[in-house]
Amino acid sequence: MGCLTRVDAAVVKRWLEGSAVALHEQRDYLTQLDAAIGDADHGTNMDRGFSSVVTKLEELDETTAPGRILVTAGSTLISTVGGASGPLWGTALRRAGRSLGDAAEFDGEALTLALEAALEGVVELGAARPGDKTMVDALEPAVHALREQVDAGSPAPAAIAAARVAAEEGMQATVPLQATKGRASYLGERSIGHQDPGATSTVLILRALEQAVAVPS
Amino acid sequence: MGCLTRVDAAVVKRWLEGSAVALHEQRDYLTQLDAAIGDADHGTNMDRGFSSVVTKLEELDETTAPGRILVTAGSTLISTVGGASGPLWGTALRRAGRSLGDAAEFDGEALTLALEAALEGVVELGAARPGDKTMVDALEPAVHALREQVDAGSPAPAAIAAARVAAEEGMQATVPLQATKGRASYLGERSIGHQDPGATSTVLILRALEQAVAVPS
Amino acid sequence: MSIAAQTMKKFVNAPEDVVKESLAGLAAAHADLVRVDFENQVVVRKDAPVAGKVGLISGGGSGHEPMHGGFVGRGMLDAACPGEIFTSPVPDQMLAATKAVDGGAGVLHIVKNYTGDVMNFKLAAELAEDDGIDVASVLTNDDVAVEDSLWTAGRRGVGVTVLLEKIAGARAEAGGTLQEVADVARKVNDRGRSLGVALTSCVTPAAGSPTFDIASDEMEFGVGIHGEPGRRREKIRPVSEIVAELTDTILTELAPANGANLLAFVNGLGGTPLIELYVVYNELTKQLADRGLTASRNLVGDYITSLEMAGVSITLVELDDELTALWDAPVHTAALRWGV
Amino acid sequence: MSIAAQTMKKFVNAPEDVVKESLAGLAAAHADLVRVDFENQVVVRKDAPVAGKVGLISGGGSGHEPMHGGFVGRGMLDAACPGEIFTSPVPDQMLAATKAVDGGAGVLHIVKNYTGDVMNFKLAAELAEDDGIDVASVLTNDDVAVEDSLWTAGRRGVGVTVLLEKIAGARAEAGGTLQEVADVARKVNDRGRSLGVALTSCVTPAAGSPTFDIASDEMEFGVGIHGEPGRRREKIRPVSEIVAELTDTILTELAPANGANLLAFVNGLGGTPLIELYVVYNELTKQLADRGLTASRNLVGDYITSLEMAGVSITLVELDDELTALWDAPVHTAALRWGV
Numbered sequence A, B: 001m002g003c004l005t006r007v008d009a010a011v012v013k014r015w016l017e018g019s020a021v022a023l024h025e026q027r028d029y030l031t032q033l034d035a036a037i038g039d040a041d042h043g044t045n046m047d048r049g050f051s052s053v054v055t056k057l058e059e060l061d062e063t064t065a066p067g068r069i070l071v072t073a074g075s076t077l078i079s080t081v082g083g084a085s086g087p088l089w090g091t092a093l094r095r096a097g098r099s100l101g102d103a104a105e106f107d108g109e110a111l112t113l114a115l116e117a118a119l120e121g122v123v124e125l126g127a128a129r130p131g132d133k134t135m136v137d138a139l140e141p142a143v144h145a146l147r148e149q150v151d152a153g154s155p156a157p158a159a160i161a162a163a164r165v166a167a168e169e170g171m172q173a174t175v176p177l178q179a180t181k182g183r184a185s186y187l188g189e190r191s192i193g194h195q196d197p198g199a200t201s202t203v204l205i206l207r208a209l210e211q212a213v214a215v216p217s
Numbered sequence C, D: 001m002s003i004a005a006q007t008m009k010k011f012v013n014a015p016e017d018v019v020k021e022s023l024a025g026l027a028a029a030h031a032d033l034v035r036v037d038f039e040n041q042v043v044v045r046k047d048a049p050v051a052g053k054v055g056l057i058s059g060g061g062s063g064h065e066p067m068h069g070g071f072v073g074r075g076m077l078d079a080a081c082p083g084e085i086f087t088s089p090v091p092d093q094m095l096a097a098t099k100a101v102d103g104g105a106g107v108l109h110i111v112k113n114y115t116g117d118v119m120n121f122k123l124a125a126e127l128a129e130d131d132g133i134d135v136a137s138v139l140t141n142d143d144v145a146v147e148d149s150l151w152t153a154g155r156r157g158v159g160v161t162v163l164l165e166k167i168a169g170a171r172a173e174a175g176g177t178l179q180e181v182a183d184v185a186r187k188v189n190d191r192g193r194s195l196g197v198a199l200t201s202c203v204t205p206a207a208g209s210p211t212f213d214i215a216s217d218e219m220e221f222g223v224g225i226h227g228e229p230g231r232r233r234e235k236i237r238p239v240s241e242i243v244a245e246l247t248d249t250i251l252t253e254l255a256p257a258n259g260a261n262l263l264a265f266v267n268g269l270g271g272t273p274l275i276e277l278y279v280v281y282n283e284l285t286k287q288l289a290d291r292g293l294t295a296s297r298n299l300v301g302d303y304i305t306s307l308e309m310a311g312v313s314i315t316l317v318e319l320d321d322e323l324t325a326l327w328d329a330p331v332h333t334a335a336l337r338w339g340v
C-alpha cells in the first residue's frame, strides 16, 4: 500500500466520506452511549450531518481546494445537525478549512496547523477542558501527538496513526470521568463508568483520516 | 319467631337499616357487577346513599309516622347518591311514603299500594319496561306477586316472601337480556350474559323488608 | 388514604378529597371570575346573579376538566355543578346553582345525555319550579358512537356541550330571553356531532387502576368520556386513517350542506400532547377540504377530558351567521377567553 | 413507517414527519396569528416584521408544545424555531427567524440553557451580526434541580422561559429598546426559579419507547423537560408533601423579600389532568400563605411540556410593579390570550 506525505482534495473527500460510512455503521452504538448519559441522539445527529456532507460534496466541482471542501462540510454540519455536536464539529471543520486556505495540496505541518485550529475552535465554542468527559478528551491528545510526530519529522501517515492511537486512549480514559459539560453533567456522579459518545465519534473520524491518507491517490 | 300483619315505624326503620347493612356488605359485589356493564360505582352509590339514610333516621323523633320516614329516606337518597340509582330509589321511597300518608300503622293492602306507587315512580322517571335489563326487572314482578298474595288474603310476611322470590327470579332473568336503558345499553349485545346491578340491589332491599317484617317488634 | 394515593401516578392526597381540593385551587386561581360554594359544591360566576340576564348552569361528573367549572364566567356559564368523579351531581347542587344565578329572566339547564344526569337535572328542575324559578332544559346528545334508537339510552353528550355553552352563553349575555337562549342551544346540538378514539384508559382516583384494559397496539374507536366502550376495539392506525374515519362517520350523520362552514373542534381527552392534537387538526383540514367543506372557526386543545386518557375527539358544528357571531362574541372564563 | 407508528400510543403518521405536520396544523388553526415558513421551519408572527419594534425569537427542540410556536403573536414572540423533537434547532432556522422579524430595532434571542441550544444560537447571532442585524441574547436558567456550578452545564432553562417571553414581549410591544427588552428579560430570569417532578416518562416518536424506566410507585424529583434525571428517584408521596418540598427548594434559592408578591405558575408536563394541576395549585397557595407570601398573579395549565409525561413543575417569579404591569398587558397568541 503506497504512502503519501502530501494531502490533496481527493484525500480530504475520502476522509469525509469514510467518516460518513463509519458514523452510519456505528450510529446505533453511538446513540446507545448517548442514551446512557445523554439524550440518545448522538448517533442520529452525526449520521444525519455527515450524510448531508456527502451529498453536498457531490455538488462541488472537481477543482475545489481541500480547504474549501472542509469549510463547506463544516457549514453543512452546522446547518443539519443541531444539538451540541453540530456546532462543535461544524466549527472544527470550518476552522481547519480556513487554516488550509486555497492551496490545492498541503503537507503534514499544514494538516497539523489545521487540526490545531479545529481544536481551538471546539474549545472556544464549548469551553471544555480535558477531563470534562467530552470529545475534547479524544481530540486534544490526538492533536498533541500529531504535533510531536510532525515536529520530529515523521511522515504524515505515521503521525496521523499516532494521533488516532492517542484519541483512542483519550476515549477510553473518559469512562471513569464525571461529566462536567453537556447533558451528561446533569447526572453528576452517575455519569461515571460510561464512555463519552462524542469522544467515541471523534475516534471514528480520526480513523477515517488515517485510512484516507494511507490509500494511494 | 313471631309474625305480624300490621306494619309500623319500627318495622320501616328496621327495613331501611337492614337494607343499609346488606348494601354495605354487598358493596363490592354490586360494584363489580356494574364494572362489567356500567361504570363500576353502583355499590358505592347505594352504600353512600343508605348509610346517609341511617344517619338521617337517627335525627327523626320517635313519633315520626312510617310514611314520613320513607319520604325522608327517599329525599336523602336523592341528595346523596347522584347517578341513576339515586333518583330512582329516592323517588320510589318518596312515592311509597306519600301513599302511606301519616298513619302510624298500616296493613298489607296499604303496603302493596305503597310499593305499587314506588314502582310507578320508577317507571315514570326512568321509562324502563320489563326486559330492559334494569331494576324494574326485579321490582315489577315483586310488586305483582305482592298484589296477588294480598288479594288472595295471605298475611303480609308470606306475601312479602313471595315478592322477594319473584324479585330474585327477575334478577336472574336479567342475565341473558340485552340492556336498552342506562349505561349498560352502550354495550349493545356485549351486555348479554351479565346480571344487572340495579336488579341485584333491589333484591337485597326486598330481603331486608322480609326480615324486618318477620322480626317481632 | 395517602397510601392508596401513592400507588397511582397522580398528584392527590386522599382520593375522596380530590374534587373539593381541585375546586379550592380553581377558586384561588380565578378569584376574579368565580366563587365556589363548598357547602353545595357549586362553582358560581363572581357577579351572579346578573339582573335581567338568563342564567346558564351545567354540571356532571368531575374528571372532565376544564368542563364545566372552567367555563363559568362572562359570556358562558353562570354556574357549574361538579359531581364526584364520573358520577352525576345531585339535584341539591343543581337547585342551589339555579337559585344562585337566577337574575329574574329564568335559568337554562344544560344537560349531557346520560341517564343519571338526565334524572338528577329533572328532579332539580321540578324543585326549582316549585320555588317559582322559570327553568328550561336542553339535552346534548352528539356522540355518534352510540346509535340513537330504542335499543340504547341514546347518543351521549360530549364535545358539542362545550361549544353550546359558549354560544348559548353569548346569546344570554346579549340579552336573549330564556326561550331564545334555549332555542339557539338546541340549534347548536342539532347541528353538531362528535366522535372520539382512545389509546389508553383513564384511572379514577377511587379505583386507582385503569377503567378498561387495552393492549399496547390497540385503540378504542368511539370511546365515551367515562371510558365507556365504543363501536369497536382495533389496532392503532396512522393518524391519517383514524381522522379520515372519524370525519366520515361524523359527516354521514351530520350531513352538512355543500360547502358549509364548520366549527371544527379537535379535543384532547387529557393524556395526548398538544403536538399530536395539531397533527390531528392538520389531517382534519385535509379531510374537510376533500369534501369541499371549510373550517371557518376552530378550537384545538383539552376542553372535555377523561382524566389522563390518551385520546382525541372531533366535533363538527355546521355554522351560520348567527352561530358564527355568537362564537366570536367575547368570553372570559378560566379555560376559554377572547375579546376581553 | 406507519408500522412503527402503530406500535405506540400516539396519533402520528411517520415519526419523522410529526414536527412538520404539527406545524401545518398550527398554521391552519391560527392563520390569523402566524404563518409558517416550512422551508426554514420557522413560525412567524403574521404581521412580522413590525416596523420599529424589537423582534423576539426563541426556539428549541419540539415536544414542549405550546412552547414556543404557541407563544408567537401580539405581545409575546415574533418568531419561534422548532427543532426536531428534543433536539436544538440549527442556526439557519434562527437566522431566518431573525431576518423575518427584524423591524429595524434589533432582535432578542431567548435561549434556554442547554449546551446545544446555546451553541446553535451563538452561531446564529454571529451570522445575524454579519448581516448587520442588532442581536441581544438572554439565557434562561431557572431549574434548581441542577446546581449551578463548575461541575455542571449550569441550571437548565424551563418554566421561567414562558413567563419571560410574555413579559419581555409586552415590553417590546410597548416600544422598549433592545437594551430595555433584554434588561427586563434578564430581570425575570434573575427573579424566577423552577422545579419539577415526573410520575411517568415521555415517549419520543422516534424511539417509540419510554425515555426512562420508572416503577409504578416511583417519581423522579427534579426531572428535566427532556426526561433528564433529577435530584433523586423516590416513592410517590401525597401531593401536599410533594408541593411542600418543591416550594421549599425553590424559595430557598429564590429568597424573595418578606411578603413578596409572586407570579405562581403551576405547569403540567403533558400527561397530568387539569383536575390535578388545580389540586397542586391549592397546595401551593397554602405553602405560600404559611410563609407570608402572596400569589398576586398565577398561571395554571400545560405550557412547557415534555410530550405525554405525567408530571408537574412549579415556577415562582418575584414580581414588582413593572413586571406585574407587563404581565397584565394584552397578549394574543395561540396558547396565551387576554386583554384582546
Ligand SMILES: Nc1ncnc2c1ncn2[C@@H]1O[C@H](COP(=O)(O)OP(=O)(O)O)[C@@H](O)[C@H]1O
Residues within 6 Å of the ligand: A034, A038, A039, A041, A042, A043, A045, A046, A082, A083, A084, A085, A086, A088, A122, A125, A126, A127, A128, A133, A134, A135, A136, A181, A182, A183, A196, A197, A198, A199, D115, D116
Ligand atoms: N461543552 C462541550 N464541549 C465539547 N464537547 C461537548 C460539550 N458538550 C457536549 N459535548 C459533546 O457532545 C456530545 C453530545 O453530542 P450530541 O448528543 O450530538 O448533542 P446533545 O448533547 O445536544 O444531544 C457529548 O458526548 C460530548 O462529547
Ligand SMILES: Nc1ncnc2c1ncn2[C@@H]1O[C@H](COP(=O)(O)OP(=O)(O)O)[C@@H](O)[C@H]1O
Residues within 6 Å of the ligand: B034, B038, B039, B041, B042, B043, B045, B046, B082, B083, B084, B085, B086, B088, B122, B125, B126, B127, B128, B133, B134, B135, B136, B181, B182, B183, B196, B197, B198, B199, C088, C115, C116
Ligand atoms: N332508565 C332506567 N330505569 C330504571 N332503572 C335504571 C335505568 N337506568 C339505569 N337503571 C338502573 O340503574 C343501575 C345503575 O345504577 P348506578 O350505577 O348507581 O348509576 P349510574 O348508571 O349512573 O352509574 C342499573 O343497573 C339499572 O338497574
Ligand SMILES: [Mg+2]
Residues within 6 Å of the ligand: A034, A038, A039, A040, A041, A042, A083
Ligand atoms: Mg445527545
Ligand SMILES: [Mg+2]
Residues within 6 Å of the ligand: B034, B038, B039, B040, B041, B042, B083
Ligand atoms: Mg354505575
Ligand SMILES: [Mg+2]
Residues within 6 Å of the ligand: B039, B041, B083, B084, C086, C087, C088, C116
Ligand atoms: Mg355512575
Ligand SMILES: [Mg+2]
Residues within 6 Å of the ligand: A039, A041, A083, A084, D086, D087, D088, D116
Ligand atoms: Mg440532543
